[in-house]
Amino acid sequence: MSKNKNIYIAVSLIPLIFLVKILGRFPQFVEDHYSNGVYPVLSSIERYVFGWLPFSFGDLVYAGAIIIIIRWLLRNRRRFFKDTKGWFIEVFAVITIIYLAFHIFWGMNYYRQPLHVTLNIQDEYTSEELLDLTNRLIDKVNGIQEELASNDSTEVVMPYSKNEMLKRAPEGYEVLKQQYPHLEYHPRSVKRSLFSIPLTYMGFSGYLNPLTNEAQVDGLIPAYKFPTTTCHEIAHQLGYAAENEANFVGGLAAIHNPDRHFQYSGYAFALRHCLNEIFRRDEQLFNDYMEKV
Structure with a gap:
């Protein structure tokens, strides 16, 4: 990704957090439109796609992510001192994407109506x-x-x-x-x-x-x-x-x-x-x- 795009993505983490917290104040809305609306569709699609596999594809994703993170840290260890700002921008850009994906695919269920x-x-x-x-x-x-x-x-x-x-x-x-x-x-x-x-x-x-x-x-x-x-x-x-x-x-x-x-x-x-x-x-x-x- 370009540097400017990384900046936009990284900065968007703050409004994303606020948006999630605001939605969390309306558990009935989350219950109706996410937990009983969007989420059942998304989760069913995911289970259709990955459920038939005899092994955990998600575990392979985790393993691959760990390898990529370690590799990135090793390759950018010197850059941390030479381009600290750019280093943190890339890190927070990735955190933003993960944060967004987590809440879209499952995490908003934390804010639904209590059972x-x-x-x-x-x-x-x-x-x-x-x-x-x-x-x-x-x-x-x-x-x-x-x-x-x-x-x-x-x-x-x-x-x-x-x-x-x-x-x-x-x-x-x-x-x-x-x-x-x-x-x-x-x-x-x-x-x-x-x-x-x-x-x-x-x-x-x-x-x-x-x-x-x-x-x-x-x-x-x-x-x-x-x-x-x-x-x-x-x-x-x-x-x-x-x-x-x-x-x-x-x-x-x-x-x-x-x-x-x-x-x-x-x-x-x-x-x-x-x-x-x-x-x-x-x-x-x-x-x-x-x-x-």
Whole structure:
């Protein structure tokens, strides 16, 4: 790109940020025109284009981008001192393009209506309601565990390979869409990450590539976590950007999956979050509840 064009692009970052923040003040507008308008079309096209590939094209894009960035930095290391202004202009021009692409293809979902608003449910609850739900989840987890593992103290072993679980995960969304049509998931594009080893070291279980709308799952995480992690990443694909909302939708999808092993993973996932909240409120009560699990 020419220097003048780089300047125009770099300077446009500031108004772009303001535009995004202004749109973020109108969540219903974003919900109607982006999350339920532009985004479903864009994401479906991306999944049609890349979903059929047996590997993550987005991971290759990331790898290529890292190589290009390192190469550019090495080639322009001296220029940083000789032409500092031009160096920063190019950097901010690239940042502007990435920022724009991110928000067009997925990022505006951060500014949609909160999930509890669109589902018309309360987002606050009492400690009594939390404990009641936790007790019911403990009964569910222990009951399914005894069913699948003969007793409530034996580990539940997933009978499927991780590739099989990737294929089975959308079945929960097939059930959910009967009540919530906006949770229909098609076409599919969920894959094992090519970067599972570094992901594991960094503590990430999965991620969504916003530019290709491919959901990637760390292939090295424990098998019992794999169903809910996969469902969580699919929730991101459906436009639920906030982690807590993707947790909620993904957990529901796992629980509503026809497969009992997926249900076990979903209930255990929900129970873990409830126990974490109990710990935050009352550590002694948390210890009491841990004895029931």
